[in-house]
Amino acid sequence: METLRQRLRSIDQKGYKAYKTIEGTYSFPLFTLAIDHVQGDPFAEPSKIRVIVPRAKTVLAAEWTDTKPRRIRCEDLLARRIHRELRQWSARARGSGKSGLVLIDAPGQKVLERTAVQVADETIAVCLSVGLPANGRRILAKEAETIFFEQIPSVIERAVYGLREEDIRAAVELADQQHAIRRYLREHGLVAFVKNGAILPRESGVSDKPLQRGAVPFQSPPELEIAIPIPHRAEPVKGMGIRKGITLIVGGGYHGKSTLLQALEHGVYDHIAGDGREFVITDSGAVKIRAEDGRSVASVDISPLIGTLPYGKETSRFSTENASGSTSQAASMIEMIEAGASVFLIDEDTSATNLLMRDARMQALVAKDAEPITPYIDKARQLFHDYGISTVLVVGGLGDYLDIADCVIKMEQYVPFDVTEEAKRIAAQMPSGRKAEGGESFGRIRERIPLAESLNSQKGKKAKAAARGRHVIQYGQTDLLLYALEQLVDDSQTRAIAAALLYMERKGWLDGKKTIRQLLDAIEEQWDRQGLGSVSFRKGHPGELARPRRFELVAALNRLRTLRCTQ
Ligand code: ADP
Ligand code: MG
Structure with missing residues (x-):
C-alpha cells in the first residue's frame, strides 16, 4: 500500500x-x-x-x-x-x-x-x-x-x-424461486409461465424498465391458470402456463400481443425484484425468429422451407450476401434448429408474410411448382413432431393458423382470454380451403462445419475483434451487425461474443471437423468449467463480459460475412 x-x-x-x-x-x-x-x-x-x-x-x-x-x-x-x-x-x-x-x-x-x-x-x-x-x-x-x-x-x-444478510437472503430466495419455476416448466411439458400480477409493458421502446403509470397487471385466463409450488413461500405462485405445441396469440391491433411475446422473449433471463417480470419465465431454449432482409447466409440447407429458386438455384446449400425477408427468416429457423432451440417465438409484425402463409386463393393462382416457399403453417406441426420445437406465434390477420393451433390466447385491452374452443369451432365452420403443402415430414437438417478462414481478425489494421455497443462487432475488416437479435440484452454479452469468436479463432477451433453444434457445446463447457473470463486473453481483469446464450453467439457467427462451411 x-x-x-x-x-x-x-x-x-x-x-x-x-x-x-x-x-x-x-x-x-x-x-x-x-x-x-x-x-x-x-x-x-x-x-x-x-x-x-x-x-x-x-x-x-x-x-x-x-x-x-x-x-x-x-x-x-x-x-x-x-x-x-x-x-x-x-x-x-x-x-x-x-x-x-x-x-x-x-x-x-x-x-x-x-x-x-x-x-x-x-x-x-x-x-x-x-x-x-x-x-x-x-x-x-x-x-x-x-x-x-x-x-x-x-x-x-x-x-x-x-x-447484510437480509439483502443476500432476498436476492438468493428470488433466485431459488425462479430456478424452481424453470425446473417445473421442464418437468411438466410447459414452455412458459406468466404470473398473475406481472407487469409486462416497458417504459418505452428503448427502455427495459417497467411502465410506471397505467400498466394493466397480467391476469391468466382461468382455463390456462396453473399453480407452481416454489421455495421460501407457503403459497404456490399462480399464473398462465403455456404448454408445448403450437400456441397462437391473437387480438386486435394495439391490444398487447407483441408486448406479451416480448415478455416471453426476455423470460429466458431472470429479472430483478421490482421489474414486473420476476415471474415471467420462459424455457431457456426459446428463440425469437424474425425476418431480416439484407443479412448474409452461409451454406444453410433451407430446402425444408424454401425449395428450388428461379433459374434452378438449389437451396440445400443456400448462401447469399443479401437475403430477402423470407429467405432470411427461413435461414434463421434452420440455424436455430441446428443450434438446439426448443421454442420458436414469432411475431407477424416482424415476419415475412409469404413465409408464414399462402392462402387458398394464392394456391389457386400460383401453382405449387412455381412457388419455392412451403409456408410455416404447413411445417410448424412437423417441426414439433420431428424436432420437439414448439411455436408461440402472434397473429393478427392470418386466420388460417387456427387450423393448426393447440391453444389460442386472445388479447383484449391487455387482458388474455383462452379462445381455443371458439377458434376450433370457427375453423370447422369456415374451412380455409387451402391444401397442405408440407409433405410427410419437416425434412433433415444438415449440420454445418465451419472452416478456419471464417474467422479472420488479422485482416483489419486496427482493432481485431471489438464490440461497438450492443449491436455491432468489428471483426477484422468486417462489421458484424446484430440489430436483429432481440434477445441480446446487454452490451457485455456482445463483448463476450466478440471475445468468444476471437478465442475460437486463436485456438484454431474451426478446424474443418467440428460442427457448429460441437463448437457451441465446447464454448459452453469452457464457460461452465473455467468461467466466463476464460475466453479473454487478458491477464487478471478479464474485461467487462456477460454471458450470452449459445443462440446469440451462434447468431453472430451465422451473420459473419466471412463464414464459410465445408462441402
Ligand atoms: P399489438 O402487438 O397487439 O399491436 P402491443 O403489444 O404493441 O400491441 O401494445 C400496444 C401498446 O400498448 C404498447 O405501447 C404497449 O406498451 C402497451 N401495452 C401493452 N400491454 C400493456 C399493459 N398490460 N398495460 C398497459 N399498456 C400496455
Ligand atoms: Mg404487435
Missing part, C-alpha cells in the same frame, strides 16, 4: 506513460488491489484493476453460494451495490479525458452471469475500470491517490463489507 503511494508521488506531473510503473499488486487493510492494466493515455479505454476481498471478513457465507444460480445472484447483488456507491462519487469529475472515472460493469434489469464481480470460495474479486487522472497528459498523482486511498476503500467498505 505504501509502495503504491510512493510510486504515485514520484510520478506526479510527469508524462502519462509513467503511470505504467504502478502496475502490480498491493496489500490494503481491507483488500488486495491488483492494477492489471494501465491505459496508454487519458482518452484511451480506462485502466483495469481488481479489488480482491477476503470472503471470510464479509457476511457472504458459503451457504449463500452453494448453487450456481445463487452464486450468480450474489455476484449480481454486489455489482449493483458497488455501482450505487460509485455513483455517489462520480459527480466530482476532474482532469482530462476519462480522468477520475471509476466504473463497474453494472447490470440492468436482468441477472446475467458476468465478470464484474467474481465470488470464489475464499475471495470476492471486483473488477473495476479507472480513468487515471491527468491534466492534459500530465499525471495528477494527488487525484489518483484519492481514488485508491479514499474512494475505492470507502466504496468497498460500504458495498461489500456493509452487505
Whole structure:
C-alpha cells in the first residue's frame, strides 16, 4: 500500500506513460488491489484493476453460494451495490479525458452471469475500470491517490463489507424461486409461465424498465391458470402456463400481443425484484425468429422451407450476401434448429408474410411448382413432431393458423382470454380451403462445419475483434451487425461474443471437423468449467463480459460475412 503511494508521488506531473510503473499488486487493510492494466493515455479505454476481498471478513457465507444460480445472484447483488456507491462519487469529475472515472460493469434489469464481480470460495474479486487522472497528459498523482486511498476503500467498505444478510437472503430466495419455476416448466411439458400480477409493458421502446403509470397487471385466463409450488413461500405462485405445441396469440391491433411475446422473449433471463417480470419465465431454449432482409447466409440447407429458386438455384446449400425477408427468416429457423432451440417465438409484425402463409386463393393462382416457399403453417406441426420445437406465434390477420393451433390466447385491452374452443369451432365452420403443402415430414437438417478462414481478425489494421455497443462487432475488416437479435440484452454479452469468436479463432477451433453444434457445446463447457473470463486473453481483469446464450453467439457467427462451411 505504501509502495503504491510512493510510486504515485514520484510520478506526479510527469508524462502519462509513467503511470505504467504502478502496475502490480498491493496489500490494503481491507483488500488486495491488483492494477492489471494501465491505459496508454487519458482518452484511451480506462485502466483495469481488481479489488480482491477476503470472503471470510464479509457476511457472504458459503451457504449463500452453494448453487450456481445463487452464486450468480450474489455476484449480481454486489455489482449493483458497488455501482450505487460509485455513483455517489462520480459527480466530482476532474482532469482530462476519462480522468477520475471509476466504473463497474453494472447490470440492468436482468441477472446475467458476468465478470464484474467474481465470488470464489475464499475471495470476492471486483473488477473495476479507472480513468487515471491527468491534466492534459500530465499525471495528477494527488487525484489518483484519492481514488485508491479514499474512494475505492470507502466504496468497498460500504458495498461489500456493509452487505447484510437480509439483502443476500432476498436476492438468493428470488433466485431459488425462479430456478424452481424453470425446473417445473421442464418437468411438466410447459414452455412458459406468466404470473398473475406481472407487469409486462416497458417504459418505452428503448427502455427495459417497467411502465410506471397505467400498466394493466397480467391476469391468466382461468382455463390456462396453473399453480407452481416454489421455495421460501407457503403459497404456490399462480399464473398462465403455456404448454408445448403450437400456441397462437391473437387480438386486435394495439391490444398487447407483441408486448406479451416480448415478455416471453426476455423470460429466458431472470429479472430483478421490482421489474414486473420476476415471474415471467420462459424455457431457456426459446428463440425469437424474425425476418431480416439484407443479412448474409452461409451454406444453410433451407430446402425444408424454401425449395428450388428461379433459374434452378438449389437451396440445400443456400448462401447469399443479401437475403430477402423470407429467405432470411427461413435461414434463421434452420440455424436455430441446428443450434438446439426448443421454442420458436414469432411475431407477424416482424415476419415475412409469404413465409408464414399462402392462402387458398394464392394456391389457386400460383401453382405449387412455381412457388419455392412451403409456408410455416404447413411445417410448424412437423417441426414439433420431428424436432420437439414448439411455436408461440402472434397473429393478427392470418386466420388460417387456427387450423393448426393447440391453444389460442386472445388479447383484449391487455387482458388474455383462452379462445381455443371458439377458434376450433370457427375453423370447422369456415374451412380455409387451402391444401397442405408440407409433405410427410419437416425434412433433415444438415449440420454445418465451419472452416478456419471464417474467422479472420488479422485482416483489419486496427482493432481485431471489438464490440461497438450492443449491436455491432468489428471483426477484422468486417462489421458484424446484430440489430436483429432481440434477445441480446446487454452490451457485455456482445463483448463476450466478440471475445468468444476471437478465442475460437486463436485456438484454431474451426478446424474443418467440428460442427457448429460441437463448437457451441465446447464454448459452453469452457464457460461452465473455467468461467466466463476464460475466453479473454487478458491477464487478471478479464474485461467487462456477460454471458450470452449459445443462440446469440451462434447468431453472430451465422451473420459473419466471412463464414464459410465445408462441402
Ligand atoms: P399489438 O402487438 O397487439 O399491436 P402491443 O403489444 O404493441 O400491441 O401494445 C400496444 C401498446 O400498448 C404498447 O405501447 C404497449 O406498451 C402497451 N401495452 C401493452 N400491454 C400493456 C399493459 N398490460 N398495460 C398497459 N399498456 C400496455
Ligand atoms: Mg404487435
